Amino acid sequence: MFCCWIADLQAQQAVTGTITDANGLPIPYVNVVEQGTNNGAISDIDGRYEISIEDVENASLLFSSVGFKKQTIPLNGRNEIDIVMQDDVAALDEVVVVGYGTQQRSDLTGAVASANLEAFKESPNTNIVQSLQGTVPGLNIGQVTSAGATPSISIRGNNTLSGNTNVLIVLDGIQYNGSLSSINPNDIESIDILKDASSTAVYGAQAANGVILITTKSGKRDQKPRITITSSYATQRPSEGIRPAGRAEFIENIRRLSYNEIFTAPEFTTPDPSWPGFFQPGNGIGLIPQFEDPNNPGEFSPIDYDWYDAGTQTGFIQENQISVSGGSDRVSYLLSLGLTEQEGFILNDNFSRKSIRVNVNADATDWWKVGVQTFGSFTNQDGAEPSLYDLFIQPPILSPFDENGELIPSPTGTVRLNPFLSSNIDNYERHDFFFANIFSEIDVPFVEGLSYRINFGNNYRIDKNYQSSIYAAGENGQAYKNIGFYKDFTLDNILTYKRSFGKHNIEATALYGAIERKAEGTNARAEVFDRLTLGYDNLSLGGNQFTGSYANTERLNYQMLRLNYKFDNRYILTGTVRRDGFSGFADNEKTAYFPSGGASWIISNESFLDQSNVINNLKLRVSYGVSGNQTGRYTSLARLITRAAYVFGDGGNPSFGQELSSLANPNLRWERTKGLNIGLDFGLFENRLSGSIDVYNNITEDLLYAVRVPYLTGFDQIQTNLGRIDNNGVEVSLSGDIIRTTDFTWSATANFSLNRNKIVELTGKDEDGDGVEDDLIQDGLFIGRPQGEIYTYEVNGIYQIGEENILDGYLPGHYRVVDQNGDGSIEQMDDRVFIGNTSPNFRASLLNTFTYKNLSLNVFLNSIQGGNGWYMGANDNALYRDANSLRNNIISGVSYWSPTNPDGLNAMSYQTPEGPNGTRYEDRSFVRLQDVSLRYSFNKDLLDKLAIADLSVFVSGKNLATWTDWKGWDPETGQGLTLGGRPVLKGYSLGINLSF
Structure with missing residues (x-):
């Protein structure tokens, strides 16, 4: 056996070489495989490779790497092979998920973006969408202030008044209604975002707020088992140093509030x-x-x-x-x-x-x-x-x-x-999520290019929340058990036809599907316990016991047809029509149709740009489509409520009864958002600079809204369709390959987005007869103005001691509320003005990636900017002495007005004003150092000796610094100088990635 082993070693010969690109720069991590075998190697950071070959006369090597064309090189007895790999334009043109299928990015006619997950995979994020914050223009992700929480998500502004505002989440092709906190971020392969009405129209009535498509990882064919281990630990502390006052400052605040008692006038x-x-x-x-x-x-x-x-x-x-x-x-x-x-x-x-x-x-x-x-x-x-x-x-x-x-x-x-x-209670809260998508796909025999796929997806969730407290119910003890179940199924039948005829490429997709969702639950509560030893496990021991339950079902049915046509790899047309039906809509409006169309022109493939040394890729996109928004499951029906409704006898006690609270609306329709998108994709200077620019205009009509009606009719409201909202904006993404040398590279991606929202119509009523449609002031809705308008009293400083012309009802230390009409008093109808808007002016971000040999550094800056009245927030911590003010603590270090501090920021008086208090507003603009990560990857030579495929260690930081003039809690949360605000957390993490 020893002799055979020696002979085998003598037969094996080492083949080495260097792999470079067209510019002569080394290419690391290229797969080098002896063709027809499992014998392989990977090039190192310098592009060098070494592989042992038994028969160098007849063997061939296959070289492959993402973004480059595969090459097969016969050895013909050679022991050294240097190769230059060529860019593969088709490979660089990534495949993106577009809903019920995939497309190459070059074939897209709509606004579809792909998230960069690689740059943020080492950030301490427990929820996958935290990695998307600020990284995709038009995708707006909020901050997280609770463990395991899912941040707010919106795409391209708010298109509705009271309809569904949720972004549609599609997980592995199936609509996902569970919490995103249930998904392990490490399982995610890619995330694609559908932003315009043309691309979202394939999901019809549920896509008015955009679509996020999540694809999970899968194994690779012809790959031996690979074990990957990742472990990390991160610390978390508030990014703001806000604390309540200590003893000395608390006592000083009591003195300040009591200045009229302890100081002389x-x-x-x-x-x-x-x-x-x-x-x-x-x-x-x-x-x-x-x-x-x-x-x-x-x-x-x-x-x-x-x-x-x-x-x-x-x-x-x-x-x-x-x-x-x-x-x-x-x-x-x-x-x-x-x-x-x-x-x-x-x-x-x-x-x-x-x-x-x-x-x-x-x-x-x-x-x-x-x-x-x-x-x-x-x-x-x-x-x-x-x-x-x-x-x-x-x-x-x-x-x-x-x-x-x-x-x-x-x-x-x-x-x-x-x-x-x-x-100090006993609390048990668990949520169990189960998800499965089973599919079968058949390439139909005898019909080239035709395939049929069936998806069956299922979500199931169990929610349990149990609690007992000896202090609740007036210290008499309380315990409860709440348990809920949710399940849904999705059945999709997808027929796809793909063919090429010379310069013509055709792809057609037909869909027939259905969704059913069910939920049920039971709530039990008991109060007044002699002893609470068994807690929530024996509610029968409570003196007062209460139970409740619920159940609901809703169903959707839909059909969709999409046609894609491409001619000569230059001109592309896309058309889609979808029909939706939903059980929650009115009898006369159960179904609706949502069409869309798009066209793109790949200008860079025209003959007049064939020899361009500057323009490598240039594509113009235009799309128009209609998507919908569905109402809640029972809003078109007359609904019952239970309340004190009857009195028997003069002076008798009221009795509870059921009565109608809303009118039925048999003609309640779907909201419709019509969207126009114009986009330009480009790659310049051998794709060293690439990016996209999108301009859009969305018009939403037939808005779902609960109109209030006088209660004397016997009803509170009726759900109806009214009004119109316009959203328009600009999105820009630029990526630059700034420096590329043998040892050092620097690339950067900058994003910019701007959205403008305007209410064009509301009820159409003109009750005062002036020929102008009335605003809904009580709901903060104004014709010709954006949602989020701040319509309130203007504050101009603080009244000072000795100041003349102080309005009646106000004292020194009160905010100086501006008398807009000059009548000497503050009135609700005449003295309110438009202060600004809560929406941002624009959003911007910058990701820098540096590599030096085995080191990789990512630095990500994120920013939301206001100015000119945009992105304003109430930030007031005024103190008015009452029965509680002398008992309550304050935020440490806050500047208050007092006779000895006339320039104090916040109002402070021993008496509450008789007129409106007024509120101080501030600009919430900020720039944040949001993510920083540094990774070191060990050399392959060392890893080969240890029989390790990959090994890297990393450190990262989250929310390390925020530059802002906003005072108090983080500006993105809008909490300001709020007692009991929740901090945004910053932290540092250390971790390791290991593969065998």
Whole structure:
């Protein structure tokens, strides 16, 4: 055996070489395979490779890499082969998911964007959409302030008044109605975003707010089993240093609020020698007895308890992932397991996710494919937080515990409860998610290019929320069990035909599908327990018991036809029509049609640009389409409510009964959004600079809206169609390959988006007879103005001591509310003006990627900008002394007006104004260093010796710095100087990626 082994070694010969691109730069990670065998190697960072070959005379090597054409080179006895790989334009033209199929990006006529997940895969994000924040123009992702939470998602502005505002999520081809927090981000292969009405029209009535298509990972054919392990740990702390005042500042605030008592008039800057002190009779202030030191009468309690510190902690995210993938020539598979543990900054803000995924694809025959994408996710959110508001306002000179270490229900002796009453409880909250998509695809025999695919998708969810508290129900004890079940199924039949005839390419897709959704649940609650030892596990021990239940079902049915035509790889046409039916709409309007069309011209493929050294890719796109928005399941019907409705006898007690609350509307229609999109895609200077520009205009009509009706009719409202909203905007994305040398590269991607929204029509009513349609002022809706308009009282500084012409009802320290009509008083109808708008002026971001040998650095800046009245938010922390102001704590370091601080930012007076208080607004503009990651990949020579396929370590940071003039909590949350606001978290992570 030893002799045979020696002979085999002598027969093996090393073949080496260097792989470069057309510019002479080395290409790393190229697959080098001995053709017809599993013998292979991968080029290193310098483009060098080495592979052992038994028969160098007859063997051939296959070189392949993403973005380059495959090359097969016969050895013919050679031991050194250097090759130059050519760009593969077709490979660079990535395949994107477009709904019920895929297309090459060059064939798109609509606005479809692909997310860059690679640059953010090492960021400490427990939710996949956190990795999309600011990365795609037109896709707006909000901030996260709770463990495991899903941020807000919107695409291209708000198209509705009261209709559905949710973006449609499609997971592996199936509509997904579960929480995105249930999906393991490590399982995601790609995310594509459909933004214009032409591309979203394939989803018809559910796509008015855009579509996000998520595709999960799968194994690769002809690949031996590959085990990948990822582990990381991240810390989390607030990005803002906001805290409640300590003892000394709290007492100083009491003095400030009491300036009219302890200082002499009229300036109130000189101490009043006759003032008897805070705890003496007759001082007029009325501090609660608990504030006084029992061992030192007349003085404040010596306690300095940090309530906020006791209710918070250093948070963390710990993630561990393992996957096994591979395949044969007919089967590919992926199995992944994930465990994510997160503890937020607030006590008991916990999130835990265990997930398992199995994806299998197989060729049963040469013409029949089958597969399944399935996962289970089990989230644990046990525990209840202390009240954040109460953590802030509880006086630091009081303790939450008595001398026996028990919680004091109300430390101040008022209705203000101890914040730890809500966290010192038994809470059980679990959510179990199950998802499966089973498909079968047949290439129809005897009809070239025709295939039939059937998808059966199923979502199932179990929600459990149990809780017991000895402090609830007036400290009589309360316990409850709430359990809910949700399930849906999707059945899609998809027929696809693809053929090429010379210069003509045709693709047709026909769809017939149905969706059914069901939900049910039971709620049980008991109160007044003699003892709560068994908690929520025996509700029968409660003296008062209550039960409730619910159930609902809704169904959708739809058909779609899409035709794509391409001529000579230059001119492309796309047409789509979809018919939707939904059980929730009125009897006369159950179905609707949603057509769309698009065209594109690949200008760079014209003969007059064949020899251009500047323009490598240039495509013009124009599309127009109609998408819809569906109402809630029962809104077209007359609905019943239960309330105190009847009185029997003169002076009798009211009795509860059922009555109609809304009128039925048998003609309630679907909202319709008509969208025009014009786009330009380009690649310049050998594609060193590439990007896209999109301009769009969306018009939404037949808006779903609940119109109020006088209650004397016996009804509150009726759901109807009215009005029109226009959205238009610009989106720009630019990517540059700035520097590319042997050891160092620098690339950058910049994004910009702008959206303008305007209400064009509302009810059409002109009740005052002036010929102008009336605004809905009570709902903040104004004809000719955007949604989010701030219509309120203008504030111009703060009234000062000694100031003349102070309006009646106001005092020094109150905001100076502007008398717009000059009549000497502030009136609701005549003195309100348009202050600004809550919507951003524009959004922008910049991603820089640097590589130096084995090091890779990503730096991502994200920004939302206002200016000129845009992106405004109320940011007021005024203090007006009442029965609670002297008891409540404040935010530390906030600037308040006082006689000794006339330039203070926030109003402060010992008396609430008799007129409107007024509110101070600020610009929320910011620039954020949102993501930074640094990765080191170990050399392949070392890894080969250790029998490791890949090994890298990384460090990353999240929300490391925010530059803004906004005061208080993070500007993106809009909380400002809010008591009990939730912080945006910043953190640092350390992790490892390992593959065998």
